[in-house]
Amino acid sequence: MKHENEYPRNDMSPALQNIVCISTIDWDFIWQGHQEIMSTLARQGHRVLFIENTGVRNVTFQDLPRLKARLLNWRKGVKGIRKVMDNLYVYAPLALPFPYSRLACLINKHLMRWTLLRWTKAMRFDNPIVWTWLPTALAQELIRDLNAQLVIYYCADNFEATAAESRSIREPENALLRKADLVFAHSKALFDRCKPFTDQVHLFPYGFNREIFHRPCGSPPVDLVDIKRPILGFVGGVRQIVDFDLVEKVALAHPDKSLVFVGPLQTDVSRLARLPNVHFLGQKRYEEVPAYIKYFDLCLIPYILTDFTRSIHPAKLVDYLALGKSVVSTNLPEVEEFNRHHDGIVAVAASHESFLRQIEECLSRDNEGLRAERMRQVDKDAWDRKIETMEGLIRGKLEEKAKVREQAWQQTFSKLYLTARRRASAAAAACLLGYLLVFQTSLVWWLAKPLLIMEEPASADVVAVMAGGIGESGEPSESYQEKVRQAVDLYQRGYAKHLILSSGVNRAFNEARVMQALAVSLGVPEEAILVDEVGGGNYLSFLTLREIMQTHGWKRALLVTSLYNGRRSRLVAQKNFPEAVVKITPSVDSNFFGDRDQVARRHVRAIAHEYLALLYYRWKGYI
Structure with missing residues (x-):
C-alpha cells in the first residue's frame, strides 16, 4: 500500500478541467476535505460545480433545520445554483430525502438531471471529471447523465455503520468502486474495504491548510479570554461518537483545568454543560479555528470505539499537530496507524484511566522542541501537497485514457465498420425476407x-x-x-x-x-x-x-x-x-x-x- 507521500507530485493536465463534485456535506457545513479540495482546484482555474448532500439515510425530525437550510440555499441561487467564488458554483438540489427508495431515486434523478443538463449546456461545462464522495444509486445515475471523462470516488466514510438503513448502500458502493477510474481512501480501514474491488485505490487522509494554520495569530479569541488555563481543547462536531463518560471523568478529575469544545452541537450535551469547567463555544469559521487551537494547552480526541470510529481518520489530528500541540486520543485504529508513520507523536490511551494519566504526562513534558518536531512531522500532511499528489494521479489517468483512445482508433474504427456492415446485412436480409413473405406467399390475402x-x-x-x-x-x-x-x-x-x-x-x-x-x-x-x-x-x-x-x-x-x-x-x-x-x-x-x-x-x-x-x-x- 502506498501512502500519498510516496507518489511523485505533479500538476493536473495543463488544460483546465470542468469538475463536478457530488458531496456528502453542504458547502456551509464544517469545513472539510470536500470544500478544501474543490476551492483549491477552483483557485487554480478549474471550473467546479459542487452538488450538496442528497443523503445516505432517511430524514428524522432532527433534520428539519437542515431541510429548512437547504430550501433557503436553493432560493439563494437560480434553480438552486449559486456562485460562491470565482470558478466555483454550488448546487443545492431539492430532493426527496429517501435515498434507498427506487421511486424517490427516479424522481430525484429527473428533477436534478433537468437542472444539471441545462446548466452544463448553458455554461459549456462539457466532459467533466466527476469527483464523488457519495456512492448512492442517485449519485451514479448523475454520473451517467454527466458523461464524465473521469470518475473519482473519495471513500471518506463507513456508511454502513452510520445508520441501519445505510447498510443498503453496500451494493451501489461496490458497483462504484468497480467503475471508478481512481479511488481515494480517507483511512487505512477504508483502503482495505476498497482494495478487493479495484487496484486504483490510494490512501489520502485529510490534511490541513498550510496557509491558514501557519498564519500569525494575535491575541486569543474573545470567548477564550476569561476561560481558566490550562485548556484541554477539542475541535469538531460534538456528536454521539464523543465519549461523554470519559469527558465527564476528565472534567471531574481535573477541576483546575478547562475543557473547551469548538464546533457545532450535534447531540444533547446538557449532562456536560452543567459542569463548571466544561465550555461549548459553538461552530467557528475554518479560518478562525487555528486561533483557538493555538491557545489550547493540550488537544483531545475522546472518541468511543465503534464500527464507525474504527474506520475514521480524525481530520482534527493534523490540525492540532500542525500547530505543535500535544494530543491525547483514545485508541482509534487510524490514530495508531498514523503513529506508525509519524514516530508515535500522539499519546494513545486504551482505557479511561490511561487517558487521564496521559493528560498529566503530556502537559508536564511538553516543550518547544517537541512542538517543533510535531510541526515538522505533519508538514507533509498539508493539503497543498496532498492535492498536488492527487492531481498527478488524475493527470496520469487522463493521459492513460487518451493513449488508449489513440492506440485503439483502428480497432474502434474497424469495429464500427463491422457493426455497420452487420446491421446493413441484417437490414437487407430482413427486407428480402419481408419481400418474399409479402410477394411470394399468401400472407397479404390472409x-x-x-x-x-x-x-x-x-x-x-x-x-x-x-x-x-x-x-x-x-x-x-x-x-x-x-x-x-x-x-x-x-x-x-x-x-x-x-x-x-x-x-x-x-x-x-x-x-x-x-x-x-x-x-x-x-x-x-x-x-x-x-x-x-x-x-x-x-x-x-x-x-x-x-x-x-x-x-x-x-x-x-x-x-x-x-x-x-x-x-x-x-x-x-x-x-x-x-x-x-x-x-x-x-x-x-x-x-x-x-x-x-x-x-x-x-x-x-x-x-x-x-x-x-x-x-x-x-x-x-x-x-
Whole structure:
C-alpha cells in the first residue's frame, strides 16, 4: 500500500478541467476535505460545480433545520445554483430525502438531471471529471447523465455503520468502486474495504491548510479570554461518537483545568454543560479555528470505539499537530496507524484511566522542541501537497485514457465498420425476407380476409354505390365502372327499385354524373337514380345515404363498395344507422385485385390503406 507521500507530485493536465463534485456535506457545513479540495482546484482555474448532500439515510425530525437550510440555499441561487467564488458554483438540489427508495431515486434523478443538463449546456461545462464522495444509486445515475471523462470516488466514510438503513448502500458502493477510474481512501480501514474491488485505490487522509494554520495569530479569541488555563481543547462536531463518560471523568478529575469544545452541537450535551469547567463555544469559521487551537494547552480526541470510529481518520489530528500541540486520543485504529508513520507523536490511551494519566504526562513534558518536531512531522500532511499528489494521479489517468483512445482508433474504427456492415446485412436480409413473405406467399390475402364481407343480396329499397374515386389503392381509380355494373345487375334482377350513386370526385367530368350516364346506358331509368355529388369518402358518403333513406322512409339497402372495404362499411353502418338493414354486396369480378394468385404492390397498398383507415375511423369515433 502506498501512502500519498510516496507518489511523485505533479500538476493536473495543463488544460483546465470542468469538475463536478457530488458531496456528502453542504458547502456551509464544517469545513472539510470536500470544500478544501474543490476551492483549491477552483483557485487554480478549474471550473467546479459542487452538488450538496442528497443523503445516505432517511430524514428524522432532527433534520428539519437542515431541510429548512437547504430550501433557503436553493432560493439563494437560480434553480438552486449559486456562485460562491470565482470558478466555483454550488448546487443545492431539492430532493426527496429517501435515498434507498427506487421511486424517490427516479424522481430525484429527473428533477436534478433537468437542472444539471441545462446548466452544463448553458455554461459549456462539457466532459467533466466527476469527483464523488457519495456512492448512492442517485449519485451514479448523475454520473451517467454527466458523461464524465473521469470518475473519482473519495471513500471518506463507513456508511454502513452510520445508520441501519445505510447498510443498503453496500451494493451501489461496490458497483462504484468497480467503475471508478481512481479511488481515494480517507483511512487505512477504508483502503482495505476498497482494495478487493479495484487496484486504483490510494490512501489520502485529510490534511490541513498550510496557509491558514501557519498564519500569525494575535491575541486569543474573545470567548477564550476569561476561560481558566490550562485548556484541554477539542475541535469538531460534538456528536454521539464523543465519549461523554470519559469527558465527564476528565472534567471531574481535573477541576483546575478547562475543557473547551469548538464546533457545532450535534447531540444533547446538557449532562456536560452543567459542569463548571466544561465550555461549548459553538461552530467557528475554518479560518478562525487555528486561533483557538493555538491557545489550547493540550488537544483531545475522546472518541468511543465503534464500527464507525474504527474506520475514521480524525481530520482534527493534523490540525492540532500542525500547530505543535500535544494530543491525547483514545485508541482509534487510524490514530495508531498514523503513529506508525509519524514516530508515535500522539499519546494513545486504551482505557479511561490511561487517558487521564496521559493528560498529566503530556502537559508536564511538553516543550518547544517537541512542538517543533510535531510541526515538522505533519508538514507533509498539508493539503497543498496532498492535492498536488492527487492531481498527478488524475493527470496520469487522463493521459492513460487518451493513449488508449489513440492506440485503439483502428480497432474502434474497424469495429464500427463491422457493426455497420452487420446491421446493413441484417437490414437487407430482413427486407428480402419481408419481400418474399409479402410477394411470394399468401400472407397479404390472409391478412385481407377479415376485411372481406360478401353477403347474399335480398330484397331492398335501394342499391347504393360508394365510389368517390378513392378505391382500393387509396387513389382515384376507374373502379366505379365495376360498381355501377354490379348495382345495375342487382336493380335488373329486381332486388331494388332505386339506385343511389355517390361520388365527390371531379376530373374532366363530374364522376357521379358519369356513373349516372353509365347506369342509364345500361337500362336504368333516369328517374330511378338519385345522385350524391358531394361524396367525401366512406363516412361522409354514408351519412348522405342515411339522410336520403330517412327522407324517403327506406330501411333496407344493398351496399356496393370496394371488395375489401366491406368491414369498414359494416362498422360505419352499425354505428351511424343501426335501425337500417344494410347488406354488403361488392363486385366479385375486380380488375384491380384480379384472380388473387399473385400479389402486386397495388394490392399491398390497398390492404394497408384499409387497415390504416380502420384505425383512423376508430380514433375519430366514426366506428
